[in-house]
Amino acid sequence: MAAQPAPRRPGTRSKDLERYASLFAKRTRVMRSSAMRDMMEITARPEVISLAGGLPDTSTFPPEAFAAEMDRITRTSLAEALQYGPTEGVDLVREQIAQVMAAEGMDVDPREVTVTTGGQQAIDLITKVLIDPGDVLICDAPTYPGAIPTFCSYEADIRQIECDGDGMRIDLLEETIASLAAEGRKPKFIYSIPTFQNPGGVTLSLERRRRLVELAAEHEILVVEDNPYGLLRFEGDPLPTLHSLDGGNYVVYLGTFSKILSAGLRIGWVVSPRPIREKIVLGKGASDLCTSTLTQDFAGHYFRDGNWREYVDDLAGIYRTRRDTMIAAMSEHFPHGASWNKPTGGLFVWATMPDVLNTEDLLAKALLKGVAFVPGTAAYVDGRGASSMRLNFSGVKEDEIIEGIRRIGAVAREQLQLYETMTNTNEMRLPGRPRGEDESGEGSR
Amino acid sequence: MRVAVLQGGRSLERGVSLRSGARVSETLAGLGHQVDELDLSADLVSRLEANRPDVAFIALHGTEGEDGTIQSLLELLGIPYTGPRVAACQRCMDKVLAKYVLRENGLPTPDWVTYSEAAIRDFGAASTFGRAIERVGLPLVAKPASQGSSLGIKVVTEAERLPDALITALSYDSRALLERWVPGRELSVSVLGDRSLPIVEAIPTASHSFDFEARYEIGGADFICPAELPAERAEEVHRVALAAYSALHCSGFARVDVILADEGPQILEVNAVPGLTDTSLLPQAAEAEGIPFDELVERLLELALEAS
Numbered sequence: 001m002a003a004q005p006a007p008r009r010p011g012t013r014s015k016d017l018e019r020y021a022s023l024f025a026k027r028t029r030v031m032r033s034s035a036m037r038d039m040m041e042i043t044a045r046p047e048v049i050s051l052a053g054g055l056p057d058t059s060t061f062p063p064e065a066f067a068a069e070m071d072r073i074t075r076t077s078l079a080e081a082l083q084y085g086p087t088e089g090v091d092l093v094r095e096q097i098a099q100v101m102a103a104e105g106m107d108v109d110p111r112e113v114t115v116t117t118g119g120q121q122a123i124d125l126i127t128k129v130l131i132d133p134g135d136v137l138i139c140d141a142p143t144y145p146g147a148i149p150t151f152c153s154y155e156a157d158i159r160q161i162e163c164d165g166d167g168m169r170i171d172l173l174e175e176t177i178a179s180l181a182a183e184g185r186k187p188k189f190i191y192s193i194p195t196f197q198n199p200g201g202v203t204l205s206l207e208r209r210r211r212l213v214e215l216a217a218e219h220e221i222l223v224v225e226d227n228p229y230g231l232l233r234f235e236g237d238p239l240p241t242l243h244s245l246d247g248g249n250y251v252v253y254l255g256t257f258s259k260i261l262s263a264g265l266r267i268g269w270v271v272s273p274r275p276i277r278e279k280i281v282l283g284k285g286a287s288d289l290c291t292s293t294l295t296q297d298f299a300g301h302y303f304r305d306g307n308w309r310e311y312v313d314d315l316a317g318i319y320r321t322r323r324d325t326m327i328a329a330m331s332e333h334f335p336h337g338a339s340w341n342k343p344t345g346g347l348f349v350w351a352t353m354p355d356v357l358n359t360e361d362l363l364a365k366a367l368l369k370g371v372a373f374v375p376g377t378a379a380y381v382d383g384r385g386a387s388s389m390r391l392n393f394s395g396v397k398e399d400e401i402i403e404g405i406r407r408i409g410a411v412a413r414e415q416l417q418l419y420e421t422m423t424n425t426n427e428m429r430l431p432g433r434p435r436g437e438d439e440s441g442e443g444s445r
Numbered sequence: 446m447r448v449a450v451l452q453g454g455r456s457l458e459r460g461v462s463l464r465s466g467a468r469v470s471e472t473l474a475g476l477g478h479q480v481d482e483l484d485l486s487a488d489l490v491s492r493l494e495a496n497r498p499d500v501a502f503i504a505l506h507g508t509e510g511e512d513g514t515i516q517s518l519l520e521l522l523g524i525p526y527t528g529p530r531v532a533a534c535q536r537c538m539d540k541v542l543a544k545y546v547l548r549e550n551g552l553p554t555p556d557w558v559t560y561s562e563a564a565i566r567d568f569g570a571a572s573t574f575g576r577a578i579e580r581v582g583l584p585l586v587a588k589p590a591s592q593g594s595s596l597g598i599k600v601v602t603e604a605e606r607l608p609d610a611l612i613t614a615l616s617y618d619s620r621a622l623l624e625r626w627v628p629g630r631e632l633s634v635s636v637l638g639d640r641s642l643p644i645v646e647a648i649p650t651a652s653h654s655f656d657f658e659a660r661y662e663i664g665g666a667d668f669i670c671p672a673e674l675p676a677e678r679a680e681e682v683h684r685v686a687l688a689a690y691s692a693l694h695c696s697g698f699a700r701v702d703v704i705l706a707d708e709g710p711q712i713l714e715v716n717a718v719p720g721l722t723d724t725s726l727l728p729q730a731a732e733a734e735g736i737p738f739d740e741l742v743e744r745l746l747e748l749a750l751e752a753s
Contacts, residue, residue, distance in 0.1 A: 037460065038457075038458070038459070038460030038461055039457045039459075039460065039596070040460070041453075041459040041460035041463060042455060042456075042457065042459050045455060045459075356609070356612075357612075358609075358612070358613065361597070361612060361613045361616035361617075362616065364457060364596065364597065364616045364617050365616040365617075367457060368457070415612055415615075415616065417566070418562060418565060418566055418611075418612060418615065419608055419612055421565055421566055421571055422565060422571045422574070422607075422608040422611065422612075423608050424571070
């Protein structure tokens with residue numbers, strides 16, 4: 001006779017919470033929900049235009065290409081696709097990853113590649129194997145908001161280096177390394193998205209790339225180059241990746257199919273020197289044994305046999321138009337004193353409002369008008385970024401981009417006018433005239 | 446019973462509401478009720494009419510869920526609902542109105558001044574800031590007139606920072622109040638039916654001298670229930686909280702937030718639909734009284750049916 005299931009307890013009690021609280025690891029203390037996070041729940045409502053996401057547009061992926069791959073799997077490799085696979089990834093996928101990297105000028109042996117469950121797992125694994133609590137890691141300021149909870153959950157001491165139009169300020173990086181050295185400390189790694197950075201949209205200049213890999217070698221510090229967007233270039237010539245400049249000695253490279261094929265397949269990768277790779281594979285095995293064999297089967301064949309370059313070029317074309325739409329809408333609707341960059345690729349525009357505006361406040365008001373963005377503070381660990389915001393253009397249709405930017409502009413103007421009325425400074429009263437883009441590609445009003 | 450749990454909505458407290466709603470729904474299902482979870486959307490009325498719930502459990506916080514909007518609708522549809530009635534909801538949601546009602550009933554609440562965005566923008570109200578600061582003193586607390594949670598609250602310690610704080614408060618509502626900052630212990634008294642539950646005290650974890658905002662932040666405080674107070678002090682707080690609950694004509698339940706200053710308790714606000722999440726204060730207080738969450742939920746349903 002089957003055992004009776006234990007009676008279902010209705011709801012948790014605060015005593016349970018206390019009991020559970022004593023069970024949690026110390027590191028969970030940094031894993032907290034915030035009022036801001038709660039507020040963002042509204043973005044799930046259908047009437048809200050969300051410029052807050054980082055979503056690729058997957059609506060243009062040809063259904064027949066999808067059906068053909070699934071049909072092939074059904075006919076030829078179903079049993080394997082439904083089975084566990086190697087922790088380091090399926091060989092065909094690793095080969096194709098090497099090909100994709102070759103398209104960005106990198107020469108990689110497929111055996112150097114570890115397949116991960118999305119780029120996010122790659123960030124998690126590299127932090128897991130390198131960071132002890134209290135270890136210093138360096139990253140861009142602003143940095144990828146999704147990396148911060150990962151770094152925090154391993155209790156890293158995060159130091160952020162200011163970016164300008166040419167990416168991370170390497171002079172400041174050198175100062176930070178020197179001042180750490182004076183304390184007898186050394187960063188475990190430098191995490192950066194050098195190309196079409198999330199959230200800043202900026203690209204690290206060639207000169208700085210060279211200097212960064214030199215510094216890495218000189219001080220024997222690892223650089224973690226996260227490159228999800230490199231192939232989504234709208235104009236200009238590609239710059240060599242840090243990995244290709246350094247030959248993979250001190251640069252650990254993170255890649256993903258999320259932005260060039262599908263975020264839903266959850267396939268990313270790490271290319272790293274062998275000793276690190278071995279630890280990463282052990283860490284990954286402990287974490288999830290292997291990345292989905294089914295999606296690897298799909299992606300491996302798609303990249304081998306499909307028109308992936310064409311699809312990526314199509315996406316870049318779509319995103320370029322959306323970026324232009326967004327920039328034009330910002331020129332029209334954002335208040336005088338706001339500024340933004342014009343990224344030459346990727347998914348995001350970073351905009352900064354006049355510094356009397358706080359974008360968390362602005363977000364509250366904007367959410368009530370049905371539009372969301374990521375407030376700048378989400379990209380910093382130290383409260384900076386209070387006047388800035390990250391705006392996504394890749395996952396939103398043109399008419400919604402225009403309407404979303406119009407609403408944000410309207411609430412920003414309202415707030416500025418109110419502020420000006422209160423402080424009696426008249427310089428912000430009138431909307432500014434559109435100015436041409438300056439040489440650095442910055443726009444402003 | 447067939448219970449519609451109304452949750453989510455479009456307010457800035459949607460996230461908290463979804464957590465309250467999820468916990469309530471899970472509990473109701475565990476008690477054997479037939480639960481229909483409803484978010485606020487264009488088909489809300491048609492779904493309520495089609496399902497004809499015996500009672501609606503309102504787990505909505507903030508605008509529309511806590512301000513009488515949904516309550517009015519349910520009255521029109523003839524569906525019994527949990528928590529205070531329409532007018533009480535409106536009085537509680539509007540902190541300014543609530544403070545007037547409290548004052549009229551001789552109940553203590555800190556001095557305040559109200560500003561609407563329109564008055565500042567169109568009628569030159571900014572020129573009265575000096576007078577406002579004189580009246581309430583510094584430091585003061587700027588808050589939106591109608592947000593249920595701690596969103597948009599800033600403490601102002603110097604006059605020059607007032608515009609910033611008002612911009613913040615007015616980002617969450619078209620009216621803001623400037624309230625005298627009262628130093629003291631932060632207490633919260635939940636009321637269920639006609640009885641007050643054990644007092645919860647919030648003790649800010651960050652103890653920097655001027656970091657007042659820390660206490661308003663999630664995770665910025667530890668909660669102790671029942672609060673350790675001398676018997677007559679506790680009694681006074683209970684009495685004031687119950688008086689505030691009746692003055693605002695609350696019924697079902699509510700949570701009264703109080704500062705216990707040297708001169709006695711001062712009422713800050715009354716929440717008509719207090720949070721019901723795993724970490725919310727009202728469920729903690731109920732449990733300290735020996736009322737586990739499932740009994741609390743059952744009791745709220747009974748009160749809803751009695752009120753209809």
